[in-house]
Amino acid sequence: MRYVDIPSPAIGPNDVLISVEAISIEGGDLINRRSTPPPRPSWVVGYAASGTVAAVGSNVRDRAVGDRVAAFDMQGSHAELWAVPAGRTWLLPDGVDAADAAVLPISFGTAHHCLFTRGRLLPGETVLIQAAAGGVGLAAVQLAAQAGATVIAVASGTQRRSRLIELGADHVVDRATSDVVDIVRQITHGVGANLVIDPVGTTLPASLSALAIEGRLVFVGNAGGSSLAVDLWPAMQSNQTLLGVFMGPLFERPAVRATVNNLLQAIVTGRIRAVIDRTFPLSEAAAAHEFAETAKPLGRTVMRP
Numbered sequence: 001m002r003y004v005d006i007p008s009p010a011i012g013p014n015d016v017l018i019s020v021e022a023i024s025i026e027g028g029d030l031i032n033r034r035s036t037p038p039p040r041p042s043w044v045v046g047y048a049a050s051g052t053v054a055a056v057g058s059n060v061r062d063r064a065v066g067d068r069v070a071a072f073d074m075q076g077s078h079a080e081l082w083a084v085p086a087g088r089t090w091l092l093p094d095g096v097d098a099a100d101a102a103v104l105p106i107s108f109g110t111a112h113h114c115l116f117t118r119g120r121l122l123p124g125e126t127v128l129i130q131a132a133a134g135g136v137g138l139a140a141v142q143l144a145a146q147a148g149a150t151v152i153a154v155a156s157g158t159q160r161r162s163r164l165i166e167l168g169a170d171h172v173v174d175r176a177t178s179d180v181v182d183i184v185r186q187i188t189h190g191v192g193a194n195l196v197i198d199p200v201g202t203t204l205p206a207s208l209s210a211l212a213i214e215g216r217l218v219f220v221g222n223a224g225g226s227s228l229a230v231d232l233w234p235a236m237q238s239n240q241t242l243l244g245v246f247m248g249p250l251f252e253r254p255a256v257r258a259t260v261n262n263l264l265q266a267i268v269t270g271r272i273r274a275v276i277d278r279t280f281p282l283s284e285a286a287a288a289h290e291f292a293e294t295a296k297p298l299g300r301t302v303m304r305p
Contacts, residue, residue: 001033001286006042009076009083016063016089017055018071018082021098023282023303024048025292026106027134027199027221028248033289046077050092050101060086068092070101070264072251078285080305087252090260093268100267100274103135103300108263108272109256110247111139111197114218115147117255118243119195123148128184128193128210130154130203132164132172135300136220138275140197141167146271149195152187154180154203160298167273184210204230213238220245275299 050070069089132153145168153169161172192212201222277297280288292301
């Protein structure tokens with residue numbers, strides 16, 4: 001990754017040009033950087049950022065210069081200026097910090113979709129959240145707790161326990177020192193979790209083993225980076241449901257957009273919190289990516305131009 005000057009991006013008739021204020025490094029950014037060659041020699045990476053609209057395309061009617069927005073797209077956020085389809089932006093309520101706004105749509109939008117749209121979480125159910133110290137995991141802990149579920153959070157390192165409990169987890173399992181499946185069985189008196197949220201991929205066998213009969217497993221990524229291979233015969237025998245979530249094409253759906261708008265309001269009132277471990281200048285993007293990938297941060301890593 002190199003920090004260089006390039007021409008300002010051109011906007012199409014349905015785009016807005018954003019003067020970027022904060023950039024969230026997402027799990028998908030890390031996976032794509034290490035596994036997918038850029039399509040061109042000069043390629044601006046990045047999924048998520050927030051900022052102020054600096055220009056609007058000729059067909060755009062619901063955004064104006066000066067609007068503060070959060071945005072999602074498949075590339076381009078790691079820059080001072082970002083051209084994005086207007087339909088992939090959200091207007092920010094007054095009082096939302098730029099860094100929180102950059103983090104929220106993917107982390108909380110994904111967690112909400114996994115828990116409620118796909119996972120059908122009900123009050124009183126038990127939910128197991130793998131990688132609970134990551135962006136999606138921390139969002140899922142908060143949303144599941146507020147929905148009345150019993151939340152079992154999996155993380156590594158005892159130092160994260162207090163923060164996860166503070167955010168709503170009822171139980172925290174240190175995967176480095178404990179057998180997750182055994183602990184879940186103890187907590188649920190042998191029943192297992194009704195719902196498991198798994199953004200890791202390599203933990204799918206354990207997630208299935210921790211799942212209750214007729215439980216639901218939502219897998220939402222492959223942060224572990226390995227091939228996904230599981231034995232589905234026990235899942236079939238237990239009438240369990242496996243559901244995949246890939247949020248990239250879903251953020252323009254009206255229901256998902258409305259959910260993110262509601263979540264932005266919730267962050268204003270303090271009902272939910274975006275957790276940011278460390279902030280870097282954009283000029284140190286390579287160091288920021290290395291930190292996000294290797295330092296096991298609690299929550300997201302953010303950059304500012």
